[in-house]
Amino acid sequence: MAGTKDGGRKAAATNKAKYGKDFYARIGQMGGKLGRTGGFYADRELAREAGRKGGRISRRGATRKSA
Numbered sequence: 001m002a003g004t005k006d007g008g009r010k011a012a013a014t015n016k017a018k019y020g021k022d023f024y025a026r027i028g029q030m031g032g033k034l035g036r037t038g039g040f041y042a043d044r045e046l047a048r049e050a051g052r053k054g055g056r057i058s059r060r061g062a063t064r065k066s067a
Contacts, residue, residue, distance in 0.1 A: 015023050040047035
């Protein structure tokens with residue numbers, strides 16, 4: 001069942017049974033603690049610039065107005 005929602009639920013249940021109920025919280029904490037740049041939270045201007053670029057490069061087509 002790899003690659004399905006049910007397979008993901010089974011894997012999550014197995015991980016929680018093996019490593020404890022807080023398994024995903026702990027691995028998430030590790031990633032957060034290892035970060036060194038602070039991300040967008042630390043630099044609003046960086047976030048603004050990234051949003052501007054993303055909006056400009058958007059793959060979405062022009063909006064259509066219904067009459």
